[in-house]
Structure formats: structure tokens, C-alpha cells
Amino acid sequence: MATGNPINSWQSNNNIVSLQIHKPTDNTVYLQYEGKKAEAEILLNKQIIDYITTYPLLTTQGKNELKQLYFSDNLNALYSFLENEQIKGKVNLIYxxxxxxxxxxxxxxxxxxxxxxxxxxAAYFEFxxxxxxxxxxxxxxxxxxYVHLDSNAVFETKMLMDEVFGAKNFRNLITRKKCNSKNxxxxxxxxxxDxxxxxxxxxxxxxxxxxxxxEQEKIIKEFPCVEKETNRRYKKVPIHAxxxxxxETGGEWRGMLPPKGKHWQYTPEKLDELDKKGEIYWSPTGNPRRKVYFDNSNGIPVQDIWTAYLDAYNQNVKVTGYPTEKNLSLLQRIIETSTNKNDLVLDCFCGSGTTLVAADLLSRNWIGVDSSQNAIDTIIQRLKEELIYDFSLHQT
Ligand SMILES: C[S@@+](CC[C@H](N)C(=O)[O-])C[C@H]1O[C@@H](n2cnc3c(N)ncnc32)[C@H](O)[C@@H]1O
Structure with missing residues (x-):
């Protein structure tokens, strides 16, 4: 796999050519469409609040606890949250x-x-x-x-999110396998x-x-060597970059210079230390390499293609029966990665309540909003069945 290094000079036949790096103050490409409001107009549009009824349908509020479900158009609910000191600027994760x-x-x-x-x-993207x-x-x-979409709307939404959150705050476009191969x-x-x-x-x-x-097969492939003295499985990696x-990292170590165009990854002192601990492998021709042990590995760092979270519906596992219900483990992964215990998770299109259940199981606080009566009924049923909470009902 070829990867590029960010550079500002290029060496070719011993001629160094400087590159002009263009650094515009705002590199965002904007999505334009009819009816696109100014941000200020959206943020100041508080009059909606005056006549809507937004209320927490289910609520538990103990010490360090905030768990609320709202039956409302989420625009109204979000405006009301902006007036709420407990919520505004305090949401740790939105899915x-x-x-x-x-x-x-x-x-x-x-x-x-x-x-x-x-x-x-235009109406969809402005919504x-x-x-x-x-x-x-x-x-x-x-x-x-985290905003979950499919190929219908994800590309325009990426542009909108660059505009709203700043392109520099884009972290990943995760590809999720949603179902098994179809005929x-x-x-x-x-x-x-999606x-x-x-x-x-x-x-x-x-x-x-x-x-x-x-997985066992992968361990053997990735860490093919076994240390005789300790029986520890390891792989050999270069000690230069x-x-x-x-x-110091460009100089000699044990009478050797790093290969042309490279440097040692560690100072000579650190390399001596690793060698003393037996963590340097010396090839028969005297080439040093570092041993990376399997038992020091936390696992395989998660990449941006997720294949393990097919939706229950597509696996014929009936959970709630609500359409487009997402995989609970998918939400658990996102919540565990991007929040800590007692943090606040918000899902304002919460459907069958998958995010809320995942957050609750992981001891996070949560707020859910949905405008569908069926979704609310499904969530209430689900909270009763899956979580052993005695919610008090606040229907006003
Ligand atoms: C794709 S489903 C969400 C499914 C959910 N992730 C789950 O695991 O069950 C989208 C949800 O958004 C809700 N919705 C659509 N427009 C809304 C609005 N303006 N305000 C609140 N909820 C809305 C729908 O009722 C629907 O339940």
C-alpha cells in the first residue's frame, strides 16, 4: 500500500524544488440550494418554542442521572434543550x-x-x-x-457537516456492512x-x-516467531523509519548508521536498553530488528470498515419489530469509544431506542427524541423489558 508523506520539498535528480503550499483560510466547499437559511436565522428562531409542547415522557433524574425520552418533532425539542442549562453544551455524544x-x-x-x-x-438537506x-x-x-446515512444522502451531508462542524473536525467516514450478500x-x-x-x-x-x-489464525500469521527462552510469540519490525x-537518531549505533534516507526509531540509549532486555533480534548477517510481542497487544485497532454489526432485521433476529432498528452492539461500540461513564448521549431520531438502551447498559445518561407514536410505544415497551428501571411517567 502506498502512502504519501506531507512534504514541502521534493528531491529529484539532486534538484530540490520547493512546492507552493496553498493555505486558504477557509477551504470548505459549500452545498448551495434554494431555501438555505442563514445560520443566525436558524439559531435565533426561538418563536417555535413558544407554542410547542415538548416534554420528557419518561424521566429519571437521580444524582448524576439524566434519562429522558421526548415525544416531539426534534426541532422543537432541540430548541428547548438550548434553553436548558443541564443540556446545552453538556452533550458528550450525539448519534x-x-x-x-x-x-x-x-x-x-x-x-x-x-x-x-x-x-x-433541498427540503431534506435543509431539514x-x-x-x-x-x-x-x-x-x-x-x-x-455520528450521523448514520446511506448512499442516498451521505455525500451532500458530508459537505453540510464540513460547513457546520468544520472540515478539520471530520474524523471518519465509516462503512458499515448492513446485511449479508443479496441475490x-x-x-x-x-x-x-451504509x-x-x-x-x-x-x-x-x-x-x-x-x-x-x-483470532488464533491471525495471531499465528501476524506474530510468526516464538522466543525459545520464554515461549512468547512475536514479530520482527524494522528499528528505522x-x-x-x-x-542522536541520525547517528551511529553499535558502529552502524541508519540506512540511507532513514533514522533510528529510538535513541542509541533506548536501543541499548531494548537489546539488554532481549527485545532486539539480530539476523545471522548482523541486521537488528525489534521484537513486537503478541502479549503486549491490546487487540487489532478498529479500522473504518465495520463488518460485524449487521442489523438484527437482516439477520432475521426479531428484536422490536420497528423498521430500521440498528444493531445494539454497533451503538455500544460507538458509545464506549466516544464517551465515559455518566456522560450524556443524545439521539434525536431515536426510533426503537437502540441508542438509549446501549447508553443505559453502559451506565451513560441519555436523551431520546422521536416524533412517531409507534417509536415511542416501542421504546417504552423496550425500556420496560430490557432495562430494570422503574420509570415514572410524566405525560403533560
Ligand atoms: C431510521 S429511524 C431510526 C431508527 C433507530 N436508529 C433505531 O435503532 O431504531 C428514523 C427515526 O426518525 C424519526 N423522525 C423522523 N423525523 C423526525 C423529526 N422531525 N423529529 C423526531 N423524530 C423524527 C422517525 O420517526 C424514525 O423513528
Whole structure:
């Protein structure tokens, strides 16, 4: 795999050519469409609040505890959260799985109406943008937002999120395998993926690096050597890296210079220390390499293609019967990675409540909003069945 290094000079046939690096103050490419409001207009649009009824339907509020479910159009709920000192600027993680602009209506497995997804084009993107702007205001400075979409709307939404959150706060476009291979009849490749856009509010954000566990076959392939004295499995990696250094790491170690155009990864003192501990492998020709032990590995760092989180619906595992219900483990992974215990998680398109259940199981606080009666009924049922909480009902 070829990867480029960011550089500002290029050496070719011994001629150094300086590159002009263009550093515009704002490199964002904006999505333009009819009816796009100014941000200030959206943020100041408080009059909606005056006549809506937004209320926590289910609420538990103990010490360090905030768990609330709202039955409301989320625009109204978000405006009301902006007036709430407990919520504004305090949300640590937002996950949303909004309608995908599919021009479809969705029914439950029991054929009851769940929700419609009929907005398209400019109306759809402005619907989403308004909410993204308000969500940004609710996020804590160390907070993260994950937006789940499919190929219908993800590319335009990436542009909107660059605009709202800043392109520099874009972290990943995660590709999720949503279902197993299909017997596709259309003249195109089978569609088994959808996407999650991951942004943070700033570059100082909560990050508990996730790891996948090693499978035996992979351990043997990745760590092929076994140390005779200790029986520890290891792999050999170079102790030099690309780039010339003038300090200690560019000088001699054990009478050897680093190869041309490279430097030692450690100071000679550190290399001596590693060698003393038996952590340097010397080839028969005297070439040193570092031993990386399997038992020091936390697992395989998670990459941006996720194949283990197919939706329950696609695995024929009935969970709630609500359409588009997401995989609970998917939400658990996101929540564990981007929050700590007692943090606040918000899902304002919460559907069957997958995010809320995942957050609760991981001892996080949560707020859920949905405008579908069926979603609210499903969540209440789910909270009663899956969580052993005695929620008090506050329907006003
Ligand atoms: C794709 S589903 C979410 C599914 C959810 N992630 C789950 O695991 O069950 C989208 C949800 O957004 C809700 N929704 C759509 N527009 C809304 C709005 N303006 N305010 C609140 N909820 C809305 C729908 O009722 C639907 O439940």
C-alpha cells in the first residue's frame, strides 16, 4: 500500500524544488440550494418554542442521572434543550440515524405505520442542516457526533457537516456492512453497506481507542516467531523509519548508521536498553530488528470498515419489530469509544431506542427524541423489558 508523506520539498535528480503550499483560510466547499437559511436565522428562531409542547415522557433524574425520552418533532425539542442549562453544551455524544431521503414509508413487522421518509432534495438537506446546527450548540467541547446515512444522502451531508462542524473536525467516514450478500437482480453491484459520518466538536475529544480481539489464525500469521527462552510469540519490525535526522537518531549505533534516507526509531540509549532486555533480534548477517510481542497487544485497532454489526432485521433476529432498528452492539461500540461513564448521549431520531438502551447498559445518561407514536410505544415497551428501571411517567 502506498502512502504519501506531507512534504514541502521534493528531491529529484539532486534538484530540490520547493512546492507552493496553498493555505486558504477557509477551504470548505459549500452545498448551495434554494431555501438555505442563514445560520443566525436558524439559531435565533426561538418563536417555535413558544407554542410547542415538548416534554420528557419518561424521566429519571437521580444524582448524576439524566434519562429522558421526548415525544416531539426534534426541532422543537432541540430548541428547548438550548434553553436548558443541564443540556446545552453538556452533550458528550450525539448519534443520529435520520430518514435517508428514500421517499418511502416505513411500517413495523406487524404492518403498523412507523414513520415516513418523504423529504428529498433541498427540503431534506435543509431539514438536516437546521438540526445539525442546533446539535453543534448542544455538544460539549470534547463531544462527538455520528450521523448514520446511506448512499442516498451521505455525500451532500458530508459537505453540510464540513460547513457546520468544520472540515478539520471530520474524523471518519465509516462503512458499515448492513446485511449479508443479496441475490441482486438489478444491473449493479449488490448494496450491503451504509455509512456513518464521525465528527468532533474540537480536536480535544473523548477517545477510548477500540480494539477487535485477535483470532488464533491471525495471531499465528501476524506474530510468526516464538522466543525459545520464554515461549512468547512475536514479530520482527524494522528499528528505522523514513526521514533524515541530524540528532542522536541520525547517528551511529553499535558502529552502524541508519540506512540511507532513514533514522533510528529510538535513541542509541533506548536501543541499548531494548537489546539488554532481549527485545532486539539480530539476523545471522548482523541486521537488528525489534521484537513486537503478541502479549503486549491490546487487540487489532478498529479500522473504518465495520463488518460485524449487521442489523438484527437482516439477520432475521426479531428484536422490536420497528423498521430500521440498528444493531445494539454497533451503538455500544460507538458509545464506549466516544464517551465515559455518566456522560450524556443524545439521539434525536431515536426510533426503537437502540441508542438509549446501549447508553443505559453502559451506565451513560441519555436523551431520546422521536416524533412517531409507534417509536415511542416501542421504546417504552423496550425500556420496560430490557432495562430494570422503574420509570415514572410524566405525560403533560
Ligand atoms: C431510521 S429511524 C431510526 C431508527 C433507530 N436508529 C433505531 O435503532 O431504531 C428514523 C427515526 O426518525 C424519526 N423522525 C423522523 N423525523 C423526525 C423529526 N422531525 N423529529 C423526531 N423524530 C423524527 C422517525 O420517526 C424514525 O423513528
Amino acid at each position: 443520529i440515524d435520520p430518514p435517508y431521503a428514500t421517499q418511502s414509508v416505513f411500517q413495523t413487522h406487524a404492518q403498523q405505520d412507523a414513520y415516513t421518509d418523504l423529504l428529498t432534495g 438536516l442542516r437546521e438540526r445539525l446546527i442546533l446539535l453543534r450548540e448542544l455538544l460539549a467541547p470534547t463531544g462527538s457526533i 441482486y437482480t438489478r444491473k449493479s453491484y449488490g448494496n450491503i453497506s 455509512y456513518i459520518l464521525f465528527y468532533t466538536k474540537t480536536d480535544n475529544y473523548t477517545w477510548n481507542r477500540p480494539f477487535d480481539s485477535w 523514513p526521514g533524515i535526522r541530524n540528532g
